Amino acid sequence: MTLRSGAVTALLTATLIASTAATAASTPAAPRGEGAGVLRVSTSTPLTTAARLQAAGFDLVESRIGTDLLVVGDAAVRSRLGRMGYRVTVQQTAPTTERPVSTGRTNGIAAAAATFYGGYLTADEYVQHLSDVAAAHPDLAVTRDVGDSWRKTQGLATGNDLVAICLTKLQPGDCQLTPTSTKPRFLLIGAVHARELSATELSNRFVDLLANGYGTDAEVTSLLDSTEVWVVPVGNPDGREIVEQGTTSPYLQRKNANNSLGACAVPPTSSNQHGVDLNRNFTWKWGGTGTSTNPCDQTFRGSSAGSEPETVALSQLMTTLYPDQRGPLATDAAPLTTPGYMLTLHSYANMHVIPWGDTTTKAPNDAGLRSAAFRASYYNGYQTGQPGQILYTVTGSTDDYLYGERGVAASTMEVGPNSGSCTGFTPAYSCQDGFWTANKPAMMYLAKAARAPYQLSLGPTTTSVTAPTTTVTAGTTFTLTATGNDNAYGTSGVGKPTAQTVNAGRYFVDTAPWNGGTAVAMTANDGSWNSTSEVAKATVPTAGLTAGKHQLWVQTRDSSGNWGPATSAFVTVG
Known part of the structure; x- marks a missing residue:
C-alpha cells in the first residue's frame, strides 16, 4: 500500500498557514495548534448544559471535570460560548511536534512501517498490519473486506476499504461472514471517530497480543481455541487520513470525509469540518438527542439514518456476525444465554458506557451489561454507567445499535484521562504503553465473557491462578490455587453491583467447561x-x-449460583 498524501498535504498546509496567521493576529491567547484546544465550560447543571451545547452543534469531549464540561474549540468557539453566558477557560492547548518522515512501502515489501506523530502507524499501515498478521499466522487469522469508505464509493483514488481481522484457532467454518458460527464472537472496533488515536493503537496491540500469544499464554490460547475475535482497528479510514495531514499536529477531524453536504472549512477546524459523525449516524434512535443538523458541526448526524457507507459497513458486519436475540420493543430483553460482545474504543474520558445512550432508563439486560462493564473497570478504574448518567445523552451510536437490533451486549470505553500529560485525542505515542497496561486485562475479560456475558459477568472474577511453572514429575501431585473475587468491580460510576459471598470453586484439566470437561x-x-x-x-x-x-481452567461461584468466566493456566508434566 502507498500513502496518498502529497497533493493533499500541500493544499492543506497552504490553507493552514493563512488560517493560522489570521487566527493568531486576532486572538493571540486562543488555544494553539492545528487542531485547536480544549475549553472548560463552567456549569452546575451538566446534563442540561450538555444538551443545550449539543443542540447548538458544539463538539463536547466525552469527559467532565466535576460538573464542568469540556468543549473542543478555538477562539471563535470560546467567543460563542461567552456570548451564550458561559464562563470559559482554556483547559488544554493542542501540542505541536515535528512531523516524522514516513517511509512507506516499496513494491509491497515492508520497509519500516510508515508512522506519524511520534510513532502512530498511518491508516494504510494499520490495515497492512492486519494482512501481515494473517500471512504470518495462517492457522489463526484471516482478513475480511467488510465495506467501503465514502471516498471509495465516489470513485476517488483516496478511497479506502474497511478491513476486519478474525482471530481464532481456525477450524472448518470459522471466521465466515454468517451469524451461524459455532463459536461465540467478540468484536472490537476502533477509530469510528478519526482523531482518536488511542482507539486504533490499542486495537492494533490487541491483535498482536492474540496472534503472538497463542500456545505460550494460557489465557490467549484458551480464548482463541474457543472464540472468534474480530477487530476493525480503523472504522473511519478516510477521516483518519485527514487527521494525518496536519503538518505540526494532527488535525482534529472527527467525522468521515463526506464533503458533499455543505461548505465547510478546509483544513478542518475544531468547530467547522466536512463529514458526518459516524457515531451519530447509526439507525437505532437516529436523529435524537446529542446530534446536530448542521453539516459542518462535529456531531452532524447525516442526511438520513445510516446514510454513510462506513455506517452501513459496520452495521452489516454486526448484523452478519450476530443473530437477532431480542424482540422489537425497547423493553424486550435478550435471553441470559445470549452470546457475543462488541466493544468500541473512543477517547478520551476514562469512562466505560453502556446502553441505553439516549435515556437514563435502564436497558432490559441492564444487570448483565452493567456488571460486565464494572468488571472491566476493575482493571482500568474507569467511571462506569450509561452516557446520560455520567456524561450526556446520545443517539445513533454503535453500541445502542447492536444491542437494540440484536440484543447483543455492547459498550464503549473512552480511553485516556481528562487531565495530565497523556490527556487528549492525540496524546504522545509514549502514553500508549500505560493505556495498554490498564486496558489489556479489561479487554481480555470482556472477550472471555463473550460466551455468555449476561450470565458470566454476574459471577466472580477469577484471578491469580497459580500452578507450578517448573515441570511436575508424573505420578505426583501439585497445588493449584486461584482467587475468586465477587467484588472485582470498578469503584467509580453509577449502579455498581453488590458483591456476594464466593461459595465454591472448581477446576478442569485439558477439557474446558464449555466443551464438557469434568469439574473437580x-x-x-x-x-x-x-x-x-x-x-x-x-x-x-x-x-x-x-x-x-x-x-x-478455574472458575468460582457466588452465593446466587453464578459462575464467572474461567481463567486458564498451563502446567507441564514430565
Whole structure:
C-alpha cells in the first residue's frame, strides 16, 4: 500500500498557514495548534448544559471535570460560548511536534512501517498490519473486506476499504461472514471517530497480543481455541487520513470525509469540518438527542439514518456476525444465554458506557451489561454507567445499535484521562504503553465473557491462578490455587453491583467447561467460603496425564449460583 498524501498535504498546509496567521493576529491567547484546544465550560447543571451545547452543534469531549464540561474549540468557539453566558477557560492547548518522515512501502515489501506523530502507524499501515498478521499466522487469522469508505464509493483514488481481522484457532467454518458460527464472537472496533488515536493503537496491540500469544499464554490460547475475535482497528479510514495531514499536529477531524453536504472549512477546524459523525449516524434512535443538523458541526448526524457507507459497513458486519436475540420493543430483553460482545474504543474520558445512550432508563439486560462493564473497570478504574448518567445523552451510536437490533451486549470505553500529560485525542505515542497496561486485562475479560456475558459477568472474577511453572514429575501431585473475587468491580460510576459471598470453586484439566470437561471441586484455602473474595485451593493428581503441557481452567461461584468466566493456566508434566 502507498500513502496518498502529497497533493493533499500541500493544499492543506497552504490553507493552514493563512488560517493560522489570521487566527493568531486576532486572538493571540486562543488555544494553539492545528487542531485547536480544549475549553472548560463552567456549569452546575451538566446534563442540561450538555444538551443545550449539543443542540447548538458544539463538539463536547466525552469527559467532565466535576460538573464542568469540556468543549473542543478555538477562539471563535470560546467567543460563542461567552456570548451564550458561559464562563470559559482554556483547559488544554493542542501540542505541536515535528512531523516524522514516513517511509512507506516499496513494491509491497515492508520497509519500516510508515508512522506519524511520534510513532502512530498511518491508516494504510494499520490495515497492512492486519494482512501481515494473517500471512504470518495462517492457522489463526484471516482478513475480511467488510465495506467501503465514502471516498471509495465516489470513485476517488483516496478511497479506502474497511478491513476486519478474525482471530481464532481456525477450524472448518470459522471466521465466515454468517451469524451461524459455532463459536461465540467478540468484536472490537476502533477509530469510528478519526482523531482518536488511542482507539486504533490499542486495537492494533490487541491483535498482536492474540496472534503472538497463542500456545505460550494460557489465557490467549484458551480464548482463541474457543472464540472468534474480530477487530476493525480503523472504522473511519478516510477521516483518519485527514487527521494525518496536519503538518505540526494532527488535525482534529472527527467525522468521515463526506464533503458533499455543505461548505465547510478546509483544513478542518475544531468547530467547522466536512463529514458526518459516524457515531451519530447509526439507525437505532437516529436523529435524537446529542446530534446536530448542521453539516459542518462535529456531531452532524447525516442526511438520513445510516446514510454513510462506513455506517452501513459496520452495521452489516454486526448484523452478519450476530443473530437477532431480542424482540422489537425497547423493553424486550435478550435471553441470559445470549452470546457475543462488541466493544468500541473512543477517547478520551476514562469512562466505560453502556446502553441505553439516549435515556437514563435502564436497558432490559441492564444487570448483565452493567456488571460486565464494572468488571472491566476493575482493571482500568474507569467511571462506569450509561452516557446520560455520567456524561450526556446520545443517539445513533454503535453500541445502542447492536444491542437494540440484536440484543447483543455492547459498550464503549473512552480511553485516556481528562487531565495530565497523556490527556487528549492525540496524546504522545509514549502514553500508549500505560493505556495498554490498564486496558489489556479489561479487554481480555470482556472477550472471555463473550460466551455468555449476561450470565458470566454476574459471577466472580477469577484471578491469580497459580500452578507450578517448573515441570511436575508424573505420578505426583501439585497445588493449584486461584482467587475468586465477587467484588472485582470498578469503584467509580453509577449502579455498581453488590458483591456476594464466593461459595465454591472448581477446576478442569485439558477439557474446558464449555466443551464438557469434568469439574473437580476446590476447597476454601482458609477453610470456609464466607467472604466476597476467597482463595480456592486444590491438590491435583498427575496420574493418568501424559508427559507434556496440559491446560487448566478455574472458575468460582457466588452465593446466587453464578459462575464467572474461567481463567486458564498451563502446567507441564514430565
